[in-house]
Amino acid sequence: MEYFLDTADINKIKKINEIFPIAGVTTNPSIIAKEKRDFKLIINDIYDIIGKDKILHAQVAGNTADIIIKEVNRLRDLFGENFYTKIPVTPEGIKAMKTLSKDGHKITATGILSSQQIIMAAEAGAEYMAPYINRSDDIGESGIEIVKDAYRILTINKKSEEECLKKYKRIFEPKILGASFKNVRQVHETMLAGAKSVTVSPDVFERFIYHPYTDWSMDKFNSDWEEIYGNKNLLDLL
Numbered sequence: 055m056e057y058f059l060d061t062a063d064i065n066k067i068k069k070i071n072e073i074f075p076i077a078g079v080t081t082n083p084s085i086i087a088k089e090k091r092d093f094k095l096i097i098n099d100i101y102d103i104i105g106k107d108k109i110l111h112a113q114v115a116g117n118t119a120d121i122i123i124k125e126v127n128r129l130r131d132l133f134g135e136n137f138y139t140k141i142p143v144t145p146e147g148i149k150a151m152k153t154l155s156k157d158g159h160k161i162t163a164t165g166i167l168s169s170q171q172i173i174m175a176a177e178a179g180a181e182y183m184a185p186y187i188n189r190s191d192d193i194g195e196s197g198i199e200i201v202k203d204a205y206r207i208l209t210i211n212k213k214s215e216e217e218c219l220k221k222y223k224r225i226f227e228p229k230i231l232g233a234s235f236k237n238v239r240q241v242h243e244t245m246l247a248g249a250k251s252v253t254v255s256p257d258v259f260e261r262f263i264y265h266p267y268t269d270w271s272m273d274k275f276n277s278d279w280e281e282i283y284g285n286k287n288l289l290d291l292l
Contacts, residue, residue, distance in 0.1 A: 055245065055250065055251070055252075056077035056078075056229075056231075056250060056251035056252070057074065057075065057076050057077060057251075057252060057253075057254065057259075058076060058077055058078050058079060058080045058109070058111070058231070058251065058252065058253035058254070059071070059076050059078075059079050059080070059253070059254065059255075059256065059259060060079075060080045060081075060085070060233065060253040060254055060255050060256075061079070061081070061085060061255060061256050062079075062081045062085045062086055062088070062089050062096050062100065063088075063089070063256070064099050064100070064103065066256040067079060067100060067103050067104065068103050069256075070256060070259055070260075071103055071104055074259065074262075076104070076108070077108060077109055077251070078104060078108040078109030078110055078111070078136075079100050079104060079108075079109075079110050079111070080110075080111040080140075080162075080184075080231075080233070080253040081096075081100075081110075081111065081112045081113070082112075082113050082140065082164070083113055083115065086112070086113075094132070097110065097112060097132075097133060101133070106134060106136055107136065108136065109136050109137075109138055110133070110136065110137055110138070111138045111139075111140050111162045111182070111253075112129070112137070112138075112139065112140060113139070113140035113141075113142075113164060114126065114129075114139055114140065114141055114142075117144075117146060118146050119146045119147075119149040119150040119153070122141060122146065122147065122150035122154075123150050123153055123154060125139070126139045126141075126150070126154050126159055126161075127159075130159060130160075135160070136160075137160070138160045138161065138162045138181070138182065139154075139159065139160070139161060139162065140161075140162045140163075140164040140184070141154075141161055141162070141163060141164065141180070142163075142164055142165040143163050143164070143165050143166055143171040143174065143175050144165070147163075147165075148174060148175065148178050151163065151175065151178035151179050151180055152178045152179060154179065155178060155179020155180070155221075155222045155223075156179070156221075156222065156223065157223065158222065158223040158224050159179075160181055161175075161179060161180040161181060161182075162180060162181065162182040162183075162184060162231065163175030163176075163178075163180035163182065163183045163184065164184045164233075165184075165186075166183055166184055166185040166186060166200075167185065167186055167189065167190050167193075167195065167200070168195075168200060169200050169201075169203040169204040169207065171183075171185075172185060172200070172204035172208075172230060173204060173207050173208070176208060176228040179221070179222050180228065181226045181227075181228060181229065182228075182229050182230075182231040182251060183204070183228065183229070183230055183231060184230075184231040184232070184233040184253065185197060185200050185201060185204070185230065185231075185232060185233065186233055186234035187200075187201075187232055187233065187234050187235055187240050187244055188234045188235055188236045188240060189234045190234075191240075197232075197234075197240070197244070198240075198243050198244060198247050199247075201230055201232065201244055201247040201248055201249050202247040202248060204230060204248075205230060205247060205248025205249070206248070208228055208230075208248075209248075212227075229249075229250045229251050230248060230249040230250065230251070231249065231251040231252065231253060232244035232245070232249040232251070232252040232253070233252070233253050235252070235254055235255070235258050236258070237258065237261075238258060238261050238262060241254060241258065241262075
């Protein structure tokens with residue numbers, strides 16, 4: 055399972071990265087614009103925190119396949135092999151994915167609101183496909199069902215390593231990257247539906263391990279301990 059943090063807020067990335075086992079960070083144009091800083095500085099600052107061994111996703115700004123391809127080539131030159139470019143599942147985006155995947159580029163398909171968009175992006179060479187779970191729910195669709203259907207189709211049509219290498223010049227498994235969550239339950243159900251990755255905002259991320267009875271239990275343990283041993287810890291007693 056891969057957990058990604060969906061933000062470009064440096065302080066929040068530092069905090070979450072220190073505590074949780076995240077696979078990396080995802081951003082989008084709105085998240086980047088909210089920081090009101092130079093794009094390259096934001097990306098480099100994120101890498102300074104998470105390290106180049108983790109994955110960073112950032113989105114293209116171009117609207118035509120030609121511009122998207124040029125942007126992706128430039129981004130890889132600047133930021134290296136663990137940089138995944140997010141490309142929307144528009145006709146021009148899919149066209150760009152087909153070309154870029156043949157050159158071994160690492161692609162994350164975004165703007166997804168249907169199962170067929172997931173499948174089409176995977177066929178075009180995207181490694182990650184990011185369906186918007188809560189946004190789908192908001193328009194009367196079921197984000198979870200979209201993931202379930204796409205996962206079943208991807209499983210039925212799984213490519214061999216030889217086929218993958220021949221078509222995309224590298225071996226990878228297409229992964230559903232659940233996105234757009236409002237609560238922990240949505241994340242949990244998306245995982246059960248077949249998503250092997252999720253990207254979550256900091257406020258939802260911090261609720262993953264929260265439970266009131268965990269806090270109550272720890273308070274009880276501490277109270278019982280202090281009655282006998284005071285403020286000593288095991289290092290003081292061993």
